[in-house]
Amino acid sequence: MRTRPLLAGAAAFVLLAGGIAYAQPPSGIVRPTSESTRSPLELGAQLFAGNCASCHGSDAAGVTSPPQPGAGDIQGQGPSLRGVGALAADFYLRTGYMPLANAHEQPTRRRVLLTSAERRALVAYIASLSPGPGIPRPHPERGSVSEGMQLFTQHCAGCHQVVAQGGVVSGARVPPLTRVSAVEIAEAVRIGPYVMPTFSKRAISDDELDSIIAYVKSTQRPEDRGGWGIGHVGPVPEGMVAWLIAGIALVIACAIIGTRLRG
Amino acid sequence: MVPSGSASPRSEVVVTLLLLAGAACAIAFIVIYAIDGLAHQTQLLGLAIGLSLGFIAAALIVTSRRLVVTEEIAEEYPEPEHPDERDAIVEVVHESGDRLTRKRLLGTAAGAAGGALGLALLAPAASLGPALETSSLYRTPWLRGRRLVDDKGRPLRADDIEASNFYTAYPEGADPGQMSAPVVVVRLAPAQLELPPERSGWAPEGLLAYSKVCTHAGCAISLYRSPLFEPVQPGPALVCPCHYSTFNPASGGAVVFGPAGRPLPQLPLAIDGRRELRAAGNFSGPVGPSWWGVRKGRPT
Numbered sequence: 001m002r003t004r005p006l007l008a009g010a011a012a013f014v015l016l017a018g019g020i021a022y023a024q025p026p027s028g029i030v031r032p033t034s035e036s037t038r039s040p041l042e043l044g045a046q047l048f049a050g051n052c053a054s055c056h057g058s059d060a061a062g063v064t065s066p067p068q069p070g071a072g073d074i075q076g077q078g079p080s081l082r083g084v085g086a087l088a089a090d091f092y093l094r095t096g097y098m099p100l101a102n103a104h105e106q107p108t109r110r111r112v113l114l115t116s117a118e119r120r121a122l123v124a125y126i127a128s129l130s131p132g133p134g135i136p137r138p139h140p141e142r143g144s145v146s147e148g149m150q151l152f153t154q155h156c157a158g159c160h161q162v163v164a165q166g167g168v169v170s171g172a173r174v175p176p177l178t179r180v181s182a183v184e185i186a187e188a189v190r191i192g193p194y195v196m197p198t199f200s201k202r203a204i205s206d207d208e209l210d211s212i213i214a215y216v217k218s219t220q221r222p223e224d225r226g227g228w229g230i231g232h233v234g235p236v237p238e239g240m241v242a243w244l245i246a247g248i249a250l251v252i253a254c255a256i257i258g259t260r261l262r263g
Numbered sequence: 264m265v266p267s268g269s270a271s272p273r274s275e276v277v278v279t280l281l282l283l284a285g286a287a288c289a290i291a292f293i294v295i296y297a298i299d300g301l302a303h304q305t306q307l308l309g310l311a312i313g314l315s316l317g318f319i320a321a322a323l324i325v326t327s328r329r330l331v332v333t334e335e336i337a338e339e340y341p342e343p344e345h346p347d348e349r350d351a352i353v354e355v356v357h358e359s360g361d362r363l364t365r366k367r368l369l370g371t372a373a374g375a376a377g378g379a380l381g382l383a384l385l386a387p388a389a390s391l392g393p394a395l396e397t398s399s400l401y402r403t404p405w406l407r408g409r410r411l412v413d414d415k416g417r418p419l420r421a422d423d424i425e426a427s428n429f430y431t432a433y434p435e436g437a438d439p440g441q442m443s444a445p446v447v448v449v450r451l452a453p454a455q456l457e458l459p460p461e462r463s464g465w466a467p468e469g470l471l472a473y474s475k476v477c478t479h480a481g482c483a484i485s486l487y488r489s490p491l492f493e494p495v496q497p498g499p500a501l502v503c504p505c506h507y508s509t510f511n512p513a514s515g516g517a518v519v520f521g522p523a524g525r526p527l528p529q530l531p532l533a534i535d536g537r538r539e540l541r542a543a544g545n546f547s548g549p550v551g552p553s554w555w556g557v558r559k560g561r562p563t
Contacts, residue, residue, distance in 0.1 A: 064494055079492040103495045156506055158485030170509040170520045171497035186499050195488040195496060198427040229462050257324055 028099070029113045040117075044125025047118055051099050056081050067245050077103045083131020089123040091187035106172055106194055109179075136186040138206075140213040148215025151208055155199065163219045169195065178220055182213045267332065272327035277377035278322045285318035296552055365560060393554075403561045404444055405530060411448065411472070411540040414439070419448065419540045424470055426450045429487040429501075431475060434542070443550040443562070445475035446530050447501060448540070449512055454498075457514045458529075462547065465531035470540065471512050472530040474550045477503040481522040481552045484510070501527065517549070524553055528562070 030050030035043055049058065055078035057063050062080030081089070092098040093114060093163065097107035114122070127134070153162060159174045161167050166176030172195045177185070185210055192198030204212065292311035295304060329550050345350055411419040411432040419432050430448045433439040453469040475483050479529075482505035490496035500519065501510045508521030516527030530545035546562045 011516060077495065119319060134339050167504075168490050168507070169505050171488060192427055192489060192491060195490050197429055197487050198425070198487040200425055200428070202425070203428055253320075258326075 003138050040121040040124050040182035041128060043118065047122050048125055055103055060126065081126050082130040083132045084126065086123050086127040086135045087133040087187055088191050089126040091191055093119045093122060094241030095184060109175065133190065136183065138182045138186040138213050140182050140217055143214035145214050145218050148211035151204070151212050152215050154206065157230045164216050165185065171259060173193065177216050182217065185213045185216055266344050269331050274325055276545055278325050278330065279327065281318050281322035285315045288318060304476065312369050327495050353561050397554060397556065397560065400554065401562050403442055403545055403550060403562050404434045405542045407542060409542045410435040411542065419539045421468065421470060421534045424448055424450045427489045428511035442476050442481065443474065446472045447475045448472045449487065451499060451513055455513050461530070462515060462529065465529060465543065467532055470532050471509070472532050473501060473512060474528045474530065474546060476551045477505065477508050477523060478525040478527060478551065478553060479503065479506055479508045479521065548562050
């Protein structure tokens with residue numbers, strides 16, 4: 001047996017097989033058959049049963065601790081969704097936080113695998129379980145950016161950084177707010193997802209929330225006065241240009257100038 | 264005299280052109296500066312002045328290499344004529360004079376410099392802390408019965424404190440700028456509390472108050488970790504943004520992470536007849552960063 005063609009063949013096979021395996025779209029969502037014929041509530045119930053019930057319980061009452069273990073006797077997986085309303089369901093599904101693969105890890109923004117119709121159906125289903133808050137309709141154009149900056153600095157900047165670039169807290173990452181929409185901000189403030197505190201209307205009124213959203217939106221498109229933003233990397237670019245580009249150029253120039261004439 | 268070098272009209276032309284280019288770029292800078300509302304004005308300004316300096320530098324380089332004539336001449340040192348006389352004079356110089364030889368002078372000066380430097384390096388020890396006068400550090404504006412107010416002076420009501428949120432409060436009538444003034448108020452479920460036995464009454468209805476000043480380096484604690492679903496998420500914690508000292512409010516402010524060396528001082532709370540929050544005493548420990556002997560006193 002000649003080894004080189006054999007190795008080449010094995011490598012080609014591995015690459016092809018890997019390519020074929022990855023060529024399928026990642027599904028991750030369990031869908032009922034004949035979606036189009038179902039009413040939204042029925043579709044929502046089916047999607048819930050297939051994707052959410054293992055952590056949130058088949059009746060959405062949560063899987064918290066004995067005597068209610070979840071599928072496979074999992075304990076302490078997901079909170080009850082009764083009474084959370086369309087507000088929380090819409091937030092978690094719109095951002096891709098849910099479905100969550102591992103209940104112990106922090107939810108992060110990921111690609112939403114549900115279609116819009118499926119998402120709306122799930123939200124309607126969860127909202128129908130028990131009365132809860134609806135999806136908010138913020139009006140950032142009515143808010144004031146300067147007031148929003150003061151409120152954001154007071155309530156939010158400790159964790160999210162003063163221009164919403166995010167950071168850390170012991171035990172959690174604090175996401176940057178560079179790509180969030182106004183509705184998501186309004187929802188997150190009222191929910192307090194993961195380890196974020198909750199701000200009720202008494203703490204931050206709807207008008208104040210409009211101002212905060214206006215401010216966060218303004219940080220997403222900052223005016224780069226007088227210079228290149230360079231991706232808003234921070235104070236790095238000036239130093240980088242000075243040390244790595246100008247410094248090296250100057251040293252090379254000195255070397256060229258100082259070269260002695262030979263002969 | 265240095266013989267004149269060969270004429271180099273080409274280099275002269277190059278130098279002239281470079282200098283004129285530098286002048287043109289400098290004038291371009293002035294023009295760009297004067298035009299209002301030019302797009303990318305900052306970048307063009309930088310380019311103009313940078314090129315101007317670059318051209319002038321190039322002109323100087325060409326001048327020094329091509330137009331300035333240099334000559335290297337080597338001349339040997341002459342042989343000494345009377346080596347014996349020279350040695351005798353050197354010896355006289357060495358032995359001459361007084362007690363203050365050069366060696367002794369230099370040695371004394373070096374000793375003075377080293378000693379003074381050593382003293383200078385030790386001097387900052389005087390700033391290590393108020394080793395002698397520490398009673399002022401224990402004083403706080405809190406006393407039994409003092410109401411908690413927010414930053415606008417409105418009293419804090421127990422029913423306004425919602426779970427999963429955190430509030431900052433100050434003593435009524437006192438200077439809010441004092442380090443021992445601000446407190447953080449949070450509400451936890453009473454069943455979650457694990458306070459030390461002597462503080463069992465310090466948290467009515469699960470309301471807790473802690474000093475807002477971190478016991479590590481004095482930053483304001485402005486982060487609150489408040490889990491939505493406790494069984495799988497990290498528990499509630501007050502976190503300082505400077506070095507991430509993390510304090511557990513359920514267990515009396517104990518340090519669970521970070522460089523803080525003392526637990527966060529807790530303020531006992533009481534709810535009065537009008538459901539407003541009042542302090543029921545002073546802090547459980549001194550407020551702010553630690554000092555030598557900090558655990559020996561109590562806040563007053």
